[in-house]
Amino acid sequence: MAKIGLDIGHGVNTFPPNKGVYRGGKGYAEHSFNAQLGKRIKELLEANGHTVIMGQQPNKKDVPLTTRTNLYNREKVDIVVSLHANAGASSVEGRCVFYWGTSSKGRRLATHIRDEIKKAGYSTHGDGLHAGVLGTWTNLHITRETNMPAVLIEHGFMTNNKDFELIFGSKQAQYIEDMAVADVKGIQKYFGQNFKSDKPSKSKPTASKPKANPKIRTGGLNEANMNKVTRWLKENTDGWYYTFRGSGGNNPVLRTGGLNAAARKKFGAWLDGEGLWWTTEYTANHRTPTSNNIQIRTGGLSTQGAVGLVSAWLTRNKCYFVGISSRGNPVIVTGGMGTRISKEFTDLLDEHGLWWRTV
Numbered sequence: 001m002a003k004i005g006l007d008i009g010h011g012v013n014t015f016p017p018n019k020g021v022y023r024g025g026k027g028y029a030e031h032s033f034n035a036q037l038g039k040r041i042k043e044l045l046e047a048n049g050h051t052v053i054m055g056q057q058p059n060k061k062d063v064p065l066t067t068r069t070n071l072y073n074r075e076k077v078d079i080v081v082s083l084h085a086n087a088g089a090s091s092v093e094g095r096c097v098f099y100w101g102t103s104s105k106g107r108r109l110a111t112h113i114r115d116e117i118k119k120a121g122y123s124t125h126g127d128g129l130h131a132g133v134l135g136t137w138t139n140l141h142i143t144r145e146t147n148m149p150a151v152l153i154e155h156g157f158m159t160n161n162k163d164f165e166l167i168f169g170s171k172q173a174q175y176i177e178d179m180a181v182a183d184v185k186g187i188q189k190y191f192g193q194n195f196k197s198d199k200p201s202k203s204k205p206t207a208s209k210p211k212a213n214p215k216i217r218t219g220g221l222n223e224a225n226m227n228k229v230t231r232w233l234k235e236n237t238d239g240w241y242y243t244f245r246g247s248g249g250n251n252p253v254l255r256t257g258g259l260n261a262a263a264r265k266k267f268g269a270w271l272d273g274e275g276l277w278w279t280t281e282y283t284a285n286h287r288t289p290t291s292n293n294i295q296i297r298t299g300g301l302s303t304q305g306a307v308g309l310v311s312a313w314l315t316r317n318k319c320y321f322v323g324i325s326s327r328g329n330p331v332i333v334t335g336g337m338g339t340r341i342s343k344e345f346t347d348l349l350d351e352h353g354l355w356w357r358t359v
């Protein structure tokens with residue numbers, strides 16, 4: 001966990017006259033964008049366990065650059081990240097990251113952030129990296145006067161139509177979220193740590209009855225009926241788990257496990273049609289000690305955004321599953337899978353890079 005100097009570019013009094021653009025008679029201040037982005041980045045950095053020191057508070061009077069860098073140096077922050085938006089010719093667009101030319105750590109931090117911005121689907125200005133050199137336009141106070149790796153990120157050009165829509169226009173909310181996530185992901189990469197989202201997953205798994213593994217239990221099957229039932233299950237299910245047990249010596253029972261509501265209805269209707277007795281059971285503990293009642297546990301679905309994908313697949317394949325949330329980390333657990341369907345399910349999870357284990 002690091003101490004991070006988060007530097008919001010400019011202040012509420014900078015524009016007008018400087019650092020902003022006019023469109024249709026209306027003024028748009030760069031600081032207003034930098035401040036909103038900074039607030040979101042602060043939340044994400046703190047959610048990832050970092051301490052944040054801000055040389056400039058959002059929507060407050062501009063703090064001189066020397067005051068800012070003196071603070072970061074005195075506080076001995078681990079890195080400084082300065083947030084800006086660019087201005088130039090109207091044809092120029094894209095995002096870029098400045099670092100001080102002699103700082104290899106600064107270059108590494110800048111590269112990680114640039115890479116995450118590209119991964120999020122946004123273009124860069126040139127290759128998106130600028131090494132600061134004395135006596136040139138890249139000679140920036142914030143990267144030069146800090147004793148630690150420091151980067152200044154230009155989040156697009158306010159003066160370009162496409163970037164303007166992102167920075168101030170209709171796409172602003174999504175853009176601020178995407179840039180905040182990209183910047184913090186880059187910072188996490190620099191520190192060799194995983195990125196933790198602070199948002200609960202939007203889609204919720206539709207679990208039927210948590211902690212219960214619904215089964216259909218038959219009873220009193222003679223050999224012919226037992227064959228009939230197992231054949232039907234083989235032909236009509238996508239690998240529902242079932243097991244045979246003799247109860248009291250000669251009352252052959254067949255139990256299924258992990259059926260969802262649709263599957264129970266289908267199987268029950270068929271049994272009714274055959275005139276066979278059956279009942280529904282719920283087993284609270286679905287860690288049934290049998291060898292082939294396969295249960296698969298996923299995890300980390302919120303950061304992968306995969307809850308919807310996984311629960312839709314399970315619903316489509318008529319599999320029983322429950323959603324559980326472990327400290328805001330949605331987990332989906334299945335139960336009562338046969339060998340074939342469990343293989344198809346884990347192939348799907350592998351294909352999407354999702355973690356799983358057999359329970």
Ligand SMILES: [Zn+2]
Nearest residue numbers: 009030084085
């Ligand atoms: Zn700026």
